Amino acid sequence: MLPVVSVVVVNYRGAEDTITCLRALSEELDYPADRLQLICVDNASGDGSADRIRRAVPSVEVVESPENLGFAGGCNLGVGHARGDVLAFLNNDARPDRYWVRAAVRVLRAEPTVGAVASKVLDWDGEKIDFVDGGLTWFGMGYKRHADEPDDGSHDAPRDVLFGTGSAMFVRAELFRLLGGFDERFFMFYEDVDLGWRLNLRGWRVRFEPASLAYHKHHASMSTVDTSRELFLLERNALAALYKNLSDETLAKALPAALALSVRRATARGEIDPTQLEITRRPADPAEDAAPVPVSRSALAGFLAIDQFVELMPSLAASRKTEQAARRRSDADLVPLMRKAMEPAYPLPRYLAAHDVLVEVFGLEEVFGRPRRVLVITGDAITERMAGPAIRAWNMADVLSAEHDVRLVTMNPLCAPPDAAFSVTRARPKELDPHLDWADIIVLQGHVLELAPALKKRGSTKIVVCDVYDPMHLELLEQGKDTVAEQRAKDLAGVTKVLNNQLERGDFFLCASERQRHFWLGHLAALGRLTPALYDDDPTVRSLLSVVPFGLPGKPPQRTGPAIRGVLPDIDQSDKVVLWAGGVYNWFDPLTLVQAVDRLRVEHADLRLVFLGMKHPNPEVPDMDVAGRTRALAERLGLTDRHVFFNETWVPYGDRQNWLLDADCGVTTHFEHVETTFAFRTRVLDYLWAGLPIVTTDGDSFADLVRTEGLGVVVPAEDPAALADALERVLYDVEFAQACQDRIAVVRERFTWETVLAPLTEFCRNPRPAADRLPGSAPLVRVEPLGRAGQLHRDLNLFREYLDQGGPIELARRATGRIRRIAGERLRGGGSRPGQDQRG
Known part of the structure; x- marks a missing residue:
């Protein structure tokens, strides 16, 4: 049974956007309505928004706040009314994709170490990126990587991130409450950064899932807010997040530098003359020193942010104590998730100069480290x-x-x-x-x-x-x-x-x-x-x-052009195409396959077998004998360019999907030998990627998978009749082929590169020498020297052992060898050490 998901949407004087968002949630999601709770928190809008929302979307539970709690407080208030096992947060100026909830829930159910799912967020038109990854600077400022770039599909691989955007994310409900929810002192901005940071520090993962998709009107909620107030929140909240979440050792260097950099950011942003109060620049008229100095609001935002950060420090100190006591991961462990921790973030010349000075003086490169x-x-x-x-x-x-x-x-x-x-x-x-x-x-x-x-x-x-x-x-x-x-x-x-x-x-x-x-x-x-x-x-x-098996792309194959049908001679749109998706090497058995095609063509004249690539792209790999024998057999049977086709070149990696999408099934056949037992036929993964039913010879690990999961048909080695029957079933039994494709759609998710490479990814996050390669890895328990009684007992045991091995002759040989060695040691002035092994 699917878990109940409670979706929290916060409204502040944006009823029109909010209603659009809530209607999409209640009417368009592919998720059972009885497993979905919709909560809208009205943050004291004072404009009748709550009543408008109730009338427009009756299925939504509207919670009215007596005051504006900001995004963080509003979300927490909504969670107080949530019944779900999973919490979802969606901006009121966003709309979900049909599978937004289902895709995120799938991740949470499949991966118990994932505490939160970060959705992929695009702009309202779905053309540009709003969120696909998060970065964090050493001075605490979180930012959206790749924001405003075109969505070209290059960010469609799931990955672990430091944080998700609060505009569209999911969190386990119990975990969210355990962490105390969003930090309400942030009001808005960086509360999502702070939550993700805390989750990661406690050992949980935040997982970016591109299939959980939403669309966002960027900063619609801030359209009436002065820019300087936004700057104030960004500056203050960055310092607060930094102070709460960095370790003592890191904070000792980062916080002074961050405070100094915040001041320089303010003076550079406000174009304030930093030398105007130098003693050497006293005006001729002393009265001029009493005149007010103009300071822009953008500069004032930075100064006031530091001032209010100091005001928050007593309460932040208590939070810091909690977070540091609960942490399970080091700052260094999270540096990779920060992506580019040393990123200056602002392109202001005076600011950049100060950034470089502070990084060098405080040794921040050493603290945060370069990327691994x-x-x-x-x-x-x-x-x-x-x-x-x-x-x-x-x-x-x-x-x-x-x-x-x-x-x-x-x-x-x-x-x-x-x-x-x-x-x-x-x-x-x-x-x-x-x-x-x-x-x-x-x-x-x-x-x-x-x-x-x-x-x-x-x-x-x-x-x-x-x-x-x-x-x-x-x-x-x-x-x-x-x-x-x-x-x-x-x-x-x-x-x-x-x-x-x-x-x-x-x-x-x-x-x-x-x-x-x-x-x-x-x-x-x-x-x-x-x-x-x-x-x-x-x-x-x-x-x-x-x-770590071979993998396949997370994104389904997309056709970029024709490949087989209508391109290769005598292969029409209605023909049944069997694809051999790889090279032809001696440990494979294409000969039995060609014989099976010869059998099957009598009843099925539309059968076509295509070998994807006969010439290996690496010139150091020679043509193998079986390739020539396969060509000769097809020619002798009259199949070449009629029912069997050889693509002599190697298909570019970026074009292989066109060949796969033109096929009806994928095949791999091999002999029964030890190589097969331990082989991993990578071509089968391309079949899974393209959703092709599979026909394979028994004996390897993929045959077990095909048989167990119902992905196609497994046949005995070197059996043309069984192979012909298997091909006929996957090509001409429509119901069977569809059942295979349905199972493949489920199984192939296990084999995406992101998934299969997880052990390597985890190792590279925390690399260390193998235990037996660590210096000083000798056993801690040492053998104590034997006393006289122990030595006598040992010698009696050896006496019995030598008699059992070879009788009196073996005993005499061993004794003679021992006497000679002892004598030699005494002649050299030696003598055995107590407890030394003295077998002959």
């Missing part, structure tokens, strides 16, 4: 046409760049990247060290560690994340079947060593599935990485090895 630097390295080509490893590295960089300063470096000669919000560059092995020196965290994959010997040194303190989603040695077992036996064994030993080096060095490991996780746990245990210290700290061992 994350280096993602891949050996794959970074171009418009990217293969799996590059796509994975790219999306890691993209997701992490929301909180960190990220560089994506490829060791491949091909580097012509699409536009990105992060730095992308190519580096040869000899050029890698400066990038390694720059980084705090290094995420690598493939053979990269072998090209960075500085990281392999035992004394290296860099935090290294190893992405071992590709079991390369298992791939090589299958891929190298046609090579000379000696070379195959040598190649396998080399790749195994590459992986072992990573497993011995890494601080954190990523794999693609639970099956892989079990496999890599065995590797780590064999290498001695599963130490008692690690186990005692984390019995799940997920702090060392976590599952």
Whole structure:
């Protein structure tokens, strides 16, 4: 059952806007009416607003305040009448999207550590951004990042934020009350910043959810308020939030600097001559010193804000004590959520000069720190046409760049990247060290560690994340079947060593599935990485090895042009298209698929199989034998360019959705071998993204998913008849195909890049060396030396052990070896230490 949601709307002399907002809430939301409580607080408008609202929207509970409590107090008053488990706050000059409530509730139900959901807010016409992310400066001023930018879809990924905008947000009701609600001393402005800050300090997450969408008339409620009064509230409330929420150590440096900067902001804003009272500038006529000095209201706002901040300090001190006692996260933990803490915020020359001086003198760069630097390295080509490893590295960089300063470096000669919000560059092995020196965290994959010997040194303190989603040695077992036996064994030993080096060095490991996780746990245990210290700290061992599958975009695919139908010859709009969405490698089985198409075409002449890309975009990856055999088989059966089509190039990553949207189902077939058992077929995720029913061979982790969730049909390996039947069912059984698509719509939400990369995101927020790599991590319990009785007891046990192992001969051999060693030690002037192991 869905929770009851209480929506609070505050009105102050804006009845027309408020009625529009409330009608949208009561009539247009996709949420059960009996699970929705609408509350409107009239903040002593004194213009008949309350009665107008009651008449216009009878289903709304109108609460009249005896005085204007501001936005913060008005919301809290409304919450006092709320019955819901979830509280929603919406500005009276905003309107909700149909799914505004449902999308937010879904997040709160799915993620128990999320305390509040920040909605995506656009302008009234839905063209420009009002809120998609929040930033906070070191001096306490919160701001909306990307405000007034066009909404081009680039901010449609869910993410953790420091705060949501009070114009459209959701909070767990019990939690909101536990925190005392919005701070009513703020009246309006930054009460949402303060609430989000406090939530994060207590260990809760504030989650931006773009599907929870609202539209806002920017500052309609402030249209009659003088700008100087707005400045006063902004200045005062920034200081109040700063004082309440920073730790003692940080506040000691930040507050004096913030106060000084507030004064400079006021004088710069009011264009006040800062030298007019210098003793050397005394006027000739002393009477002029008694004349009033004009001060603009914009400058006065800053001075009075400091004055009133001082007035609030006694009550703020009590609040500060509460917040600091309840905090569970450090200031440093929240710096990434501040986005750009050192942002000056005002483009005034004198102000900027003062900002730089204060930052340097008070050492604020050290206090708030620069953004954490994350280096993602891949050996794959970074171009418009990217293969799996590059796509994975790219999306890691993209997701992490929301909180960190990220560089994506490829060791491949091909580097012509699409536009990105992060730095992308190519580096040869000899050029890698400066990038390694720059980084705090290094995420690598493939053979990269072998090209960075500085990281392999035992004394290296860099935090290294190893992405071992590709079991390369298992791939090589299958891929190298046609090579000379000696070379195959040598190649396998080399790749195994590459992986072992990573497993011995890494601080954190990523794999693609639970099956892989079990496999890599065995590797780590064999290498001695599963130490008692690690186990005692984390019995799940997920702090060392976590599952990060391949992901897919959070936004559904959008067609940008034609791809298959009407483009490839002999494929019409009415044909049934089966898509093989990836390369053709030796560990796959496209031959059985072609045979199945040959069987099925007799009854279904409209069947078309399309291979998306035969040529790998990385020139270092050679064409594989199975690709040629597949072409030859299709030609021999008379299927080529009639029922089987080969796209010889690699489709650009940004265009693949057009091919997927032209298909009716997605297929992947492979042989039954150990590579399949631990493989993660990334193409299947594109099928999920596009909502395509899936036909797959049994044996891998995705086959389990398809079978369990009803996403398509799973078939035995190398069985053309079963494969033909499966294709016929997903293509021509309309009800079955629709059922698959319905399930896919639910399951694919689990695989968005933001979701699957959560373990990496969490690690990068609080990176630390693996427990067994910490200096001084030796066991605290030391073995005490054995006394004479203990030594005798030990020797008797050894006597029995040697007799059991090999009888009198083994006992004599061991005893002789022991006598020789003791004699040698005495000749060298040694002698064994008490308790030393003296087995022969």
